[in-house]
Amino acid sequence: MVAGVQTLSSAAADAQREILTEDALKFLAALHRTFEGTRKSLLQAREDRQRKWDAGASLDFPPETASVRSEPSWHCAPPAPGLEDRRTEITGPTDRKMVVNALNSGAKTFMADFEDSNSPTFSNMVNGQLNLRDAVRRTIDFEVKGKAYKLSETPAVLIVRPRGWHLDEPRVLIDGAPVSGSIFDFALYFFHNAKELVQRGSGPYFYLPKMEHYLEARLWNDIFNFSQSYVGLPHGTVRGTVLIETIPAAFQMEEILFELRQHSSGLNCGRWDYIFSFIKKRRADASAVLPNRSDVSMTVPFMDAYVRLLIQTCHRRKVAAMGGMAAQIPIKEDPKANEVAMNKVKADKLREVLAGHDGTWIAHPLINKIARDVFDEHMLGPNQYHILREDVKVSADQLLDPKVPGKITEEGVRSNVATCLAYTASWIGGNGCIPLNYLMEDAATAEITRIQLWQWVHYASRLDTGEIITPAYVEKLIDEIAPTVSKIAPAVQEKELQTTVDYLKAQIKATWPSEFLTSDLMPYLAAADGVEAKFLKSAL
Structure with missing residues (x-):
């Protein structure tokens, strides 16, 4: 259909006809041909840095960007429409039922996930795009076994998480090479929905995962600018919230915000991936061995330092500092066990709001009220940007502190x-x-x-x-x-x-x-x- 573009799977054929249109594939190919070389070089740079760490080099704040960190005058863009108040954000994959239930959950936003809570079968990826397109246009209503699923009058604001830079989309080749999973997910959602979202008073909003370097944020910013020009939207229309879920990124929070400042809507504590990264990036360091997973809480030294630095950084630059996931789900058949679990959610959300977070993540609609009540009690305005946490002084040693009781x-x-x-x-x-x-x-x-x-x-x-x-x-x-x-x-x-x-x-x-x-x-x-x-x- 489009020169140089091959689709290798017939899965979800009906959805493909609606999503992988000729114009959408032309846009996808333009992004691939413009930015794939940069992506590949950035992934190679990850490997080069890892070899240095394996040889004994230590992670630290980059000296070449000290001026970015020390300059007090620059700030990120003001909140985009619908992102002023993000006190509860529900997350989940993009299947049709989940999309409707999440948008109707009462949470302020819904992070529709093509990444970690999604298995990227081609059917999941293409049908997910179709479901989001229909959700944007309020045509997603459907019925299963006599039960109707219908969007409410005031659904949550939609934010989409594409896959990380490291993943390819092997079912689509451009000029004989797999397209980036990140670019595939972003391109199809943006192309089909960006203008429609703006007309409806919102915008194309994204969560950006797994980054390890500020140059990876620059690549996203370049893609945003290219894409806005391609479809005729003003620069600054797109917004991206970056998940700080790798330990190298924790040393470059200021720089990541700076690169995306025209398009930034803040940072998020991606706590589980951050623990994974803490071990993986320090794989050659015997002192970084951690105890049981259950013992690595948000209050252990290296996690607490990361949280405090993230909040301080975001509020200094006037963007949202989002808290992490409450993974608990309701235990319907055991009221006592459910009470214990829900009390853990309350304690976690109380810790976050008192630390200065502007919102938090939940994994289940029934958790929304619990998290919402905590934030409503302690965050009276739409956010806490005014809490600057000038008391925070986080060193490299604190971010790397492996001491975890357990x-x-x-x-x-x-x-x-x-x-x-x-x-x-x-x-x-x-x-x-x-x-x-x-x-x-x-x-x-x-x-x-x-x-x-x-x-x-x-x-x-x-x-x-x-x-x-x-x-x-x-x-x-x-x-x-x-x-x-x-x-x-x-x-x-x-x-x-x-x-x-x-x-x-x-x-x-x-x-x-x-x-x-x-x-x-x-x-x-x-x-x-x-x-x-x-x-x-x-x-x-």
């Missing part, structure tokens, strides 16, 4: 194995967001489990009993736990589970852990979507 227990190892197996098998099967033990798990939490298992094995860490965590020990637990996964994740199929078992066993014995399990396993999704093996050789 132990590594057999239950902690078992929990990591079970979560990794259940989630990863579900992801391969097409579901990227699953409830496990009354917590909503996504790729970020699964990544913590994978990287911790690797770290404990790599450094021969000891359980609280004194037993050394060896590959044989973890493999034995994997074999023991795998047959029980169907009890906590009934939809998991045997084929996907076996793939996950093999993958996890290989990961714990690797010299270095893989960067992302989603990158490793994407070829399985592409093959299931009908992509021929000759297009997947480099990935499989």
